Each structure stands twice: as structure tokens, then as C-alpha cells.
Amino acid sequence: MTLLAFESSCDETSVAVVRDGVVLSNQVASQIQLHGEYGGVVPELAAREHLKNLLPVARAALSAAYVSPAQLDAVAATQGPGLAIALLIGLKAAQAVAFALSKPFIGINHHEAHLYSPWIAGQPPAADFSAFEPNVSLIVSGGHTLLVLVSAELEHRVLGGTIDDAAGECFDKTGKLMGLPYPAGPVIDQLAQAGNPSAYDFPRPLLHDARDDFSFSGLKTSVRYYLRDHPGLLDDPQKVRDLCASVQAAIVEVLVTKTIRAAQRNGVKCVTASGGVTCNQGLRLALERACQKNGLRLRLAARNLCTDNAAMIGILAGRKLLKAGAGFISVLDTEPEPGWALA
Ligand code: KG4
Ligand code: ZN
Numbered sequence: 001m002t003l004l005a006f007e008s009s010c011d012e013t014s015v016a017v018v019r020d021g022v023v024l025s026n027q028v029a030s031q032i033q034l035h036g037e038y039g040g041v042v043p044e045l046a047a048r049e050h051l052k053n054l055l056p057v058a059r060a061a062l063s064a065a066y067v068s069p070a071q072l073d074a075v076a077a078t079q080g081p082g083l084a085i086a087l088l089i090g091l092k093a094a095q096a097v098a099f100a101l102s103k104p105f106i107g108i109n110h111h112e113a114h115l116y117s118p119w120i121a122g123q124p125p126a127a128d129f130s131a132f133e134p135n136v137s138l139i140v141s142g143g144h145t146l147l148v149l150v151s152a153e154l155e156h157r158v159l160g161g162t163i164d165d166a167a168g169e170c171f172d173k174t175g176k177l178m179g180l181p182y183p184a185g186p187v188i189d190q191l192a193q194a195g196n197p198s199a200y201d202f203p204r205p206l207l208h209d210a211r212d213d214f215s216f217s218g219l220k221t222s223v224r225y226y227l228r229d230h231p232g233l234l235d236d237p238q239k240v241r242d243l244c245a246s247v248q249a250a251i252v253e254v255l256v257t258k259t260i261r262a263a264q265r266n267g268v269k270c271v272t273a274s275g276g277v278t279c280n281q282g283l284r285l286a287l288e289r290a291c292q293k294n295g296l297r298l299r300l301a302a303r304n305l306c307t308d309n310a311a312m313i314g315i316l317a318g319r320k321l322l323k324a325g326a327g328f329i330s331v332l333d334t335e336p337e338p339g340w341a342l343a
Contacts (some may be wrong), residue, residue: 001019001020001073001074001318001321001322002017002018002019002020002024002067002071002072002073002074003017003018003019003072003073003074003075003076003314003317003318003321004016004017004058004061004062004069004072004074004075004076004094004097004314005017005018005075005076005077005094005108005310005311005313005314005317006054006058006075006076006077006078006090006091006093006094006310006313007077007078007090007110007308007309007310007312007313008050008054008077008078008082008086008087008089008090008091009078009080009081009082009083009086009087009090009110009308010041010046010082010083010086010142010143010308011030011031011032011034011035011041011046011049011086011308012028012029012030012031012307012308012309013028013029013031013049013050013053013054013057013090014026014027014028014029014057014308014309014310014311014313015027015054015057015058015060015061015310016061016309016310016311016313016314017061017062017064017065017067017314018311018314018315018317018318019065019067020318021126021127021129021315021318021319022124022125022126022127023120023124023125023126023311023314023315024064024065024066024067024124025060025061025062025064025065025067026061026125026304026305026309026310026311027057027058027060027061027064027310028057028304028307028308028309028310029049029053029056029057030307031045031046031049032183034049035182036181036182036183038182039176039182040172040182041083041142043083043084043085043086044085046083046085046086047083047085047086047088047089050086050089050090051089054089054090054093055093058093058097061310069097069101070101072097072101072103073103073104074098074103074104074105074106074317074321075094075095075097075098075101075103075104075105075106076094076105076106076107076108076313076314076316076317077090077091077093077094077095077105077107077108077313078090078091078107078108078109078110078113078313079091079107079108079109079334079336079337079340080107080109080110080336080337080338080339080340081109081110081111081337081338081339081340081341082110082336082338083338084336084338087336087337087338088336091107091334091335091336095332095333095334098330098332099332103330104321104328104330105330105331105332106317106320106321106328106330107334107337108313108316108317108320109340109342110308110313110340111139111144111146111148111342112156112316112342113312113313113315113316114137114139114274114275114301114312115137115139115148115150115156115272115274115316116312116315116316116319117274117301117305117306117309117311117312117315118137118272118273118274118299118300118301119131119132119272119299119315120301120302120305120311120312120315121302125302125305125311127315127318127319129153129319132153133268133269133270133297134149134150134151134152134268134269134270135149135150135263135268135270135271135272135299136148136149136150136159136259136262136263136266136268136270136271136272137149137150137156137271137272137273137274138255138259138271138272138273138274138275138278139273139274139275140166140167140168140255140273140274140275140276140277140278140283141166141167141168141275141276141277141307141308142166142168142169142172142183142185142276142277143166143168143169144161144162144166144275145161145162145166145167145168145214145216145255146158146160146161146162146342147159147160147161147212147258147259147262148342149262149266149268150272153319154319154320154323156342156343157343158341158342158343159212159262159266160211160212160213160214160258160262161213161214162213162214162215162216163213163214163215164215164216164217165215165216165217165220166216167214167216167251167255167277168183168185168275168276168277169216170216170217170219170220170247170251171183171184171185171188171247171248171251171277171280172184172185173220174188174219174220174223174247175187175188177220177223177224177227178223178227178234178240178243178244179234183276185276185277185279185280186279187244188244188247188248189248189279189280189281189282191240191241191244191245192241192244192245192247192248192249192282193245193281194241195238195240195241195242195243195244195245195246196241196242196245196246197245197246197248197249197282198246198249199239199242199243199245199246200226200242200243200246200247201246202219202222202223202226202246202247202250203218203219203222203250204219204250204253204254204257205218205219205254206254206258207253207254207257207258212258212261212262214254214255214258216251216254219247219250219251223243223247248280248282249282251283252280252282252283252286253286255277255283256283256286256287256290257290259271259273259287259290260290260291260294260296263294263296264294268296269295269296269297270296270297270298270299271287271291271296271297271298271299272298272299272300272301273287273298273299273300273301274300274301274305274306274312275301275306275307276306276307276308277306278300278301278306279303279306279307284300287300288300
């Protein structure tokens with residue numbers, strides 16, 4: 001089965017061609033530069049950019065996969081969660097393609113797709129579902145921080161999430177306090193390499209709380225107060241590097257400790273992670289060490305599949321269509337679901 005998949009939930013316009021679990025192409029047009037000027041994603045601008053980029057990106061995806069529209073068997077798109085006017089562009093374009101080709105359309109939950117991106121590996125990238133095992137999955141991005149128990153393929157239960165800021169948001173907002181450009185996550189990651197993670201002792205919110213929930217706004221506030229009480233600190237480049245390393249250490253310790261604890265409590269032997277923050281070198285290393293120490297297998301999404309992409313949408317859509325078989329009912333006029341929470 002050959003699928004064309006669309007992703008436009010936030011600030012990446014992505015189209016992928018996926019055939020029988022193999023990613024034939026995955027084109028991504030990122031808007032990071034554009035929104036950087038405003039210090040965050042501006043929905044109206046994101047939607048206009050999606051409109052401008054969608055068809056060229058779709059053409060590029062088809063051509064890189066050596067697939068013509070006539071060879072497509074189905075079309076998929078992210079239906080939610082995300083920015084309503086951004087979702088609308090990819091969703092309606094995908095439904096129009098499905099309508100024009102008289103092929104089935106399937107709407108996909110963006111977070112459910114993240115759950116399976118760590119299983120995409122190799123060259124060409126392919127979903128390694130033969131190796132699938134029950135796992136606890138950490139989804140960490142600019143908008144979300146979720147811990148999900150994936151008990152079987154296509155079966156999951158949300159264990160917890162953030163009660164205020166997402167982990168990526170915490171990176172971005174503390175970075176802004178330090179005068180770093182948006183998005184600050186990757187910059188903090190780089191600066192932290194040469195910093196001392198024990199230089200400043202920032203709080204680890206909800207670390208010892210038995211629930212699987214997260215909270216990051218207090219950490220951001222304590223960085224704000226620290227900077228207010230230590231004027232001139234940002235003039236010293238080494239102190240900035242130490243600050244980055246210390247903030248990163250606090251975020252990473254909370255994410256890793258709670259993920260490992262959730263895996264142990266739910267009796268699974270595998271941990272997976274995806275979302276933009278999973279690009280963080282400190283987080284990847286800490287997860288590797290913690291999983292090794294606790295006898296857990298770890299699957300991290302490949303760096304190019306951590307951030308938003310249509311490959312994961314196509315992979316999940318393919319599995320869902322395969323499972324539904326002849327019983328699948330295609331509905332072409334569904335609307336975006338900006339607040340579609342994972343169950
Ligand atoms: O998944 P994503 O591309 O988009 C959504 O927010 O849905 O994630 C973007 C987030 C931003 O907050 C960005 O700062 C963060 O991921 N991020 C990182 C790194 N790369 C991206 N955070 C820490 N370290 C990184 N290397
Ligand atoms: Zn995402």
C-alpha cells in the first residue's frame with residue numbers, strides 16, 4: 001500500500017510517501033527562521049507559510065519517491081492536536097487529493113504518530129514493528145510533555161502530562177531570559193556542552209511526586225529570579241554556559257527519572273522517546289545511561305524524526321489501514337481537531 005501523508009500541525013510543512021511501512025520520501029519545510037523574529041510560533045503566519053509551501057513540498061515528496069499520484073492507494077493527514085488554522089491547510093489539501101483520486105482518506109492524531117516514530121529506523125527508514133514490545137513512551141516538544149503506556153500496537157493509555165509549561169517551552173522561555181534566540185532549546189544544548197551542570201541548583205519540579213505529571217513553570221520562574229538577583233551574570237560567557245548546563249540538567253533529570261519510574265511501575269521493559277526535545281544530547285545520553293542501569297531497552301526517534309514530520313503520520317496511517325482492512329470507512333469532510341488529546 002502506497003500512502004501520501006501530510007503534516008501541518010505547527011510550524012513544519014511536511015509531506016511523505018510511505019509504502020508498506022517503508023518511508024520512500026519525507027520532505028520538511030521548516031518555518032523556524034520566520035517565527036524566530038517573533039519569539040514563538042505566530043498561527044496566522046504559520047498558516048500562510050503552509051499554504052505557500054504545501055504543494056511544492058508535496059511535489060518534491062512524490063518526485064523523491066519516484067511515485068506518481070496515480071500510484072497512491074490512500075492519503076493521510078494530521079487531524080489534531082495543533083494550531084487550528086495550520087491543521088486546516090494540510091488536512092483539507094489531503095482530503096482534496098483523496099477526493100480527486102477517489103482514494104481513502106485517514107485523519108491521524110499527531111501524538112499517536114509520535115508514539116511510533118522511535119520504531120522507524122534504517123536506510124531507507126522503515127517501521128520495525130516485528131521488534132515492537134510494550135513500552136513507556138516520552139513525547140517531549142515545544143507544546144507537549146506526555147508519558148504514555150503503549151501496551152500493544154495501536155493500544156495506549158496516557159499516564160501523565162505537564163500541568164503547565166512543556167519541556168521545550170521551558171527550554172525556550174529560560175533561553176529567552178538569557179537573551180538566546182528562539183527556539184532556545186538547541187542553543188542551550190550546544191552551550192551546555194561546555195558548562196557545569198552543578199553550577200546552579202535549580203528545582204526539579206514534581207520529581208518525587210508519585211503521579212506521572214510534570215511541571216516546568218516553577219523552574220523557569222526560579223531562573224528569572226536568579227537572574228534578577230545576580231545582575232551582570234549574563235555578561236560572563238562561562239556563567240551563561242553553566243546556566244544552560246544547570247537548566248538542562250534540571251529538565252533532563254525530571255524527564256528521565258519519571259520516565260524510568262513509569263516503565264518500572266507498569267512492568268514494561270522498553271522506553272521510547274520522540275518530539276523536538278529528544279534531539280537534546282544531554283537527554284539522549286541520560287536516557288541511554290538510565291535505561292542501561294535499569295535493564296530497559298531504549299528506542300530514541302532518529303534526530304530527523306524527533307521533530308514534526310509526515311513520515312510518522314504515514315507509518316501510523318498504514319498500520320491503521322492494514323488493521324481495519326476492508327472495514328475501513330473513509331470520510332472526506334472531517335474537520336481539524338486542535339484539542340484532540342490522546343486518551
Ligand atoms: O517537536 P517540535 O519540533 O515542535 C513542537 O513544538 O511540536 O519541538 C520543538 C521544541 C522547541 O521547544 C525546541 O526548543 C525544542 O523542541 N528542541 C530542543 C532541541 N531541539 C529542539 N530542546 C532541547 N535541546 C535540543 N537539542
Ligand atoms: Zn510533534
